[in-house]
Amino acid sequence: MVRYILQRLGQTILILLIVSFMTYLLVDFLPGDPIAAMTGGEISGETYDRLYHEMNMDKPVLVRYVLWLKDAVTGNFGTSQSYHMPVTSVIAERLPVTIYLSLMAFFISVPLGIVFGIISAVRRGTAADTVVTTTANVCCCLPQFWLGILFLYLLSMMLGWLPASGFVWPWENFVESVRLTIMPLLCLAVGGIASIARQTRSSMLEVIRQDYIRTAKSKGLKEKKVIYVHALKNALLPVITLMGLRLGGLVGGSVFVENVFVIPGMGSLLVNAINSLDIPLIQGCVLLIAAFSSVINLITDIVYVIVDPRIRVA
């Protein structure tokens, strides 16, 4: 098991290297001049040349990447050109907000998704099933930014029930915090609830047909026990994969929602960084999101091994 985890960590590092190199290349291909973007363009030719040299713009992209990498492995991700602060501290300021929102959305969507999934599987073919399945199918394909704009229009602009934008931590002002996070959380969670419900439903239906469920019934177990002890544990295995994917995607996915609701998180930070061609900041953000996704994937796989004895003993 330890060996397996070490092996996977090695793979993760390889992935991060590839991701960082690809982003470095991509940013280099972007049109625009990072120095002009940083200074606003009103500088003398001399200063320009000095900055050009200081930022290693005169060297080939590969060399620049290696230089960046050298610093990065020591924990120095450079200085953000638009915030004039070390990249690490800029990110440290924004990251907790995104993680807070992501985890909240995750913990809302998982239990709700599973419960809806079970209800529609157990009551297959009834009105409850039809409602859950149809709603889930519709919600699965709603884009987050569109949902966000719709909520904004309905709940704040037309009805005026909720404030349109901003973010406050719950320990600063609880009521305000709840009012501010309702809409972004809904946007983030709806897709998750829908897809988890769909997955739970289909894998429950699959499991209910299995021979061991018939065995459990032939023992005289109560219907509830058959479902919650014998069926659910098997049915949740594919759902775990999906949960991992959702959680890994939430941080990256917050880009849209944070922009719509003007929340100072990683998503809006990344958008700003790209707009201002802030290469060190882009690198830092992308790398962090990639690392986050990889770690979540690793955790998912470990959870899988713990939950499914078939993998453990094989």
Added chain:
Amino acid sequence: MSHLLEVKDLVTTFRSDGKEFNAIEGVSLHLDRGEIVGIVGESGSGKSVTMLSCLQLISSPGRVAGGDVRLEGVEGNLLDHDAESETMRQVRGGRISMIFQEPMTSLNPVLTVGYQIQENLMLHTPGISAEDARKRTVEAMKMVNIPDAESRFDYYPQQFSGGMRQRIMIAMAMAPRPDILIADEATTALDVTTQAQLLEMIRTIAKETNTAVIMVTHNLGLVARYAERIYVMYGGHVVETASCRKIFHETQHPYTRALLRAIPRLDDPKDRILIPIDGLPPVPSQRPDYCPFYARCEYRCDRCKEHKDYSMKEVKPGHFSACCLTEKELADREEELKHKDYGASPERHLTDKDCLVVKDVRKYFPVYKGLFRQKVGEVKAIEDICFTLKQGETLGVVGESGCGKTTLARCIMRMYEPDEGQIIFHGEDVAHKKDRELKPYRPQVSMIFQDPFSSLDPRQNAGSIVGESLLIHKLSSDRADYEQKVDDLFRKVGMDPAMKDRVAHEFSGGQRQRIGIARALSSNPSLIICDEPISALDVSIQAQIINLLEKIQAEMGISYIFIAHDLAVVKHISDRILVMYLGRVMEIASCDELYENPLHPYTQVLLSAIPVADPVIEEKREAVSVQGEVPSILKRPSGCPFHNRCPKCTDKCVKETPVLHDAGGGHQVACHFC
């Protein structure tokens, strides 16, 4: 007289395509304490549905439409209780336990076996403490001979072999000490020696605890050996019931009679012809309102169609049959049938020419592991395989799962290249030829596969499946010649060429296997390898296919290698039999010699494990028991592979691998003592 379990006029319906039809119609049966009752029938005859209906385990779209099920000690009709009611749940598992067919899927993979046994126990033993339950669980596991029961309590089902899992199922079913145990094809998926061990064990446990057992199976041999009373089912009805002896020796119902004539038996004389039952069992939705067997019955008369009440009548004391014909009529007809010409056993053309000589063939498969896929070991699939096959002869290959039968077939087909050895076909060694050099060899050998459902391309029509190798090997001169040849092949296997535009799913299992045979014949081969060609078919269809294979062999002088695990079928069709165990040849002998005088201890065990569909002979047979299960091929014991299960094992057997040698008269055996 009141019985332990009494079922009367049970009707269960299924809904499909908006129409309701009866899966079983008015089934009545009873069971007394401690007796072993067999229910036999083909697939779709309603035997499992009957059992599930009694326990109200029928799931949608099926429902129990009527009937009366009474269990001693339970007030009123069981069917009047709700499926989820306390009473019904106490009956299920507590009073009536059930073991199912598939040991691999019938246990929950994410719960430990201990938990699953204990759960059943605690559910039906009020007031038992967790400690006692654990203790009794371990006892139950010991009762079914699971070694190290204590430490295996926390194992998961996938850590056990199929036979072991079925033992756990039995432990689970027996733990709450039920009055009735239903074994629904409980051993069908297992190897014959394991099957014999388990059924012997069920019988012992049942007799010790005075538990009544209902054996649901399609295997007439099994009920002949184990059952005391038998119900024969056909088309959703019980058609005949009597004591085991009477069913086999004073057979009444035409269906039972036909069935007994259609199955090959281990003690058959060589020239016995199987008399197949024509046609197919009726689909439940198109069942007539008179006798369901009418269309296939050789005894039918016009009166049968008018006789709508298809319930059983007592024809002799304790012997019930649903046939409306009188005993006189049946006997008269039987006499007529005796003189009916079913065609003699086809004339064979055995030649002295060697068709195939296999010498010391060995095939190992490498096992790769790790990041760089290094070779870490070998699966020693087959080694030192030697045999010869004459042109026109049939060699049966028998052995339990994992013994390398299929690997051998694929080596001969040259789908695999053997690591070592010679495969001499008509004087030419093909064992190590390159693909291109094999081109002339390919059309001369073909194969018939086990599963008629997955071995035909679902998107290709039957005509092009059959004709494909004509095109590959350029065996037809033009379009008209091709069509002509395909039509001939269809006729040869007894099918109408008009059907050649249909696709696989439009055919029944028997018809598909006929298409498989036509495909094998298309390149005009001189050797056909039949890999379990009938084991997926119903008993009444098996005889049709066996007869067809024999007829084709007689007409075309083809040699067969007939691979199967059913020794009775192999014995019926083969001239000589090769017995394999864990990748090695144990014994080769002619059919009669092998049956009369088996030399190798493994062959003796194998023969004894196969029941004969005749209770009188069964009683006389001597049981040779064997310990343990077939080990995995990865853990083949040193020396003689059978030594760890062999009663005669000595040091020599452990150290030295016995060589196949002639024990006289062409009877070859690989044992130090023969």
